[in-house]
Amino acid sequence: MTEVIQESKIAKFREGLPKTRLPFRENILKTAENTLSTLDFPTTRNERWKYTRVAKIATKSFTAKEGIIGTLHLPVADAYTIVFVNGFYNQELSSSESPEGVTITALSSATEATELLGKNVRVDTAVFPALNTLHATDGAYVHLKAKTIVEKPIQIVHVLTGEHTIATTRNVIVSERFSEAEIVQVFLAGNATESFSNNVTEIFVEENATLSFDKLQNETEGNFHISTEHVKQAAHSNFKINTITLNGGLVRNDLFIDVEGENVETHLNGTYVLKGNQHVDNHTTVDHLKPNCESNELYKGVVDESATAVFNGKVFVRKDAQKINAYQSNGNVLLSDTASVNSKPELEIYADDVKCSHGSTTGQLDEDAVYYLRARGISEKSAKALMVTAFIGDVIDKIDNESVVEYVHAALHERFGWDF
Template identity: 40%
Template sequence: MTPYASYNDFKEQLLASFRDNEERMNGERKAPLHQIRRAALRQFDQLGFPTIRHEEWKYSNVSGLMKQAFELDETTTLTPNDLAPLEIPNLDGNILYFVNGRYHPELSHIVSPAGQVQITSFASALKSEPDLISAHFAQYANYQENSFTALNTALANDGVVVRVPDNTTVDQPIILRFITDSRTKNIASQPRNLIVVGKNSELMLAESYRTLGEGASFVNVVTEIVLDRDARMQYYKVQDETEKAYHIGTTQVNQTDSSHFYSATVTLNGSFVRNNLNIRLDGQYAEAFMYGLYMPNGRQHVDNHTLVDHAMPNSYSNELYKGILDDNSTGVFNGKIFVRPDAQKTNAYQSCKNVVLSPGATMNTKPQLEIYADDVKCSHGTTTGQLNDEALFYMRSRGIPKDEARTLLLYAFSQDVLSQIKIQPIREYLERVVQEKLGK
């Protein structure tokens, strides 16, 4: 495929895809949901792709998207045998496969009873549960200012919708496995997820992103999460794609009174990765915990943008992100804590720690506090440096070879994040993958 000559070529392809889909619609073109899509498309058309002149994209240049051309809405012939190398050992639960952004029920299995949790594809929910979708779709993730969120809002046609009734604990985790099949073509996809957890209910959910094949991929995913009063959720995102993968993900969380959100984001591989995690604490005594680990090498670029919006009093947030950067890789961390005037007695903490292993690696950090209340406790801090020479010397003096000592120290550094993952098979799998990557 011929690379795009400019941003406008790719942009026009995306706009044309929307128009083609719209022409195949009948009465749905007048539906309120489609009007939201049209508004989002107009916003994407107006905003265009961000450049480094945009403050939020100052360190992240998306021009590499133009170096390849992508197929949209491409089908696949993946079989269970093709997916076998990507399986996580001993992982049980509700495992759903999405290939090139489309749900594949023949590859998936749902084990939880419908009375405990309702799991449907986004495409099916658009037809069977339009009221649910209309009540939540694009109500949290802001497409007015984010062009990639606007693009997803306009074009997304599949993903997952998860709804947990009130006073319910979902015993088995929900694992969403997003696979890009780029064995024969370069693929672009726009998955959309909606997770609604009812009052006093509990859910564990993980998203995983992988690529098969040597072609390029572009995944632009938006996940909206809604936690009702006293709801509790564990959310994990694991991104391990290829050297030709572009991944832009936005997770938007809305919490109400006494809800508890616990997350870990692990980025292992990808040419260009942007993780946006935005949390609005819109209730008293709401709590949010955010952990992140990123390990770029080669010429990989990983950008983590987080926003915690404290909108109500007596809320709490705690954030820890860690990076290990090697070769000529680049890391970005931009974390913002926003405390509104009514959010008195807010406690908010943020920390970002990085180890740079090579003189060619670069880490850009920008912690931010924006506080409009006076009775709060907030702090932020960031460090970037090399391995502790004294610790390395101590281990070598005890007979541990240099490379092994280095790997052990870095693995211990990563454990502050990996140990927070409560789904044991996923944690054990990631610990092994991290050890392997550190040992190279």
């Protein structure tokens, strides 16, 4: 019997991409392979992709290749830094030492990560994580032993360079019980055009651990970025993620947080500042599986020119998850008539003793306020900048690390001329 299989877009897309170099378990690779043989790239008929077209990515052919880059301007100068260029570990640019109790290494050489690798990620339904699983070249493995407190931040850097390059990166981060750390993950582009970064980060926050995670996206327009974080939080843990999108052509962030223990605190904040033809989509899911937890979500964005922002935030409160406080808020300011926002906050509550709220606002700058500021001698441009920076300042204030805050301010100054 002969089977005729029509070649899918995915099959074509995968031609020439190297097999993953990461120590995955066989069954995970098999599941991912199965996903890609049955699913194609999502279309706008798929609810999760209703407002974001990936045709620009799906119809291109990218190659995985190492790249050379010049000097990097990093958010944190004094950090334990690990650098990947086009998804390949760059030893020269990475720090040579790790603090005590902490492993910071290339995932390709971390055989001890096998047990956790892929454990957190649903590859049976999602195309990009499945692609990532099958083709990831490298990424960071960060493991904090119990009770380890790291004073300096750990900085994971991904640089995209070249034309039609694909960087498929995978990170695994483990915070054992009572550990405390701050991780900054930054995505940069150096002379990259029409290139694509597909990242998956798996984060395990164990009992009583505290982890702060700043994700900075500062690639350039004309490049594509899809990233997925899967976070699992155990009892009494505290996790905070700030997703700051400063640049990038097409950017999609999928953030999943499973709250699997009691007395857990979760903070997810995000800001995006767009212009030109940028398209930035944030999808977040917080799943409260256990009682007595709190989650706070604040995403705010400013959209100018012909850019588009998408926000979809979902909070589940499962049947047994009583006494949950879950707050979610998304705010947008449109600076032009051609800018657009699609915002959809969602709550699904199956418990009966919870405090939850969600809200979404989209508007323009208050003209009366602009006039008031101008009547005090402030130019129209400065007046708008004052108001815009105040608006997203709420989110930037959530970043604890001063160097990161300065980096964000400098990036916004450079791109928009705004001062904070």
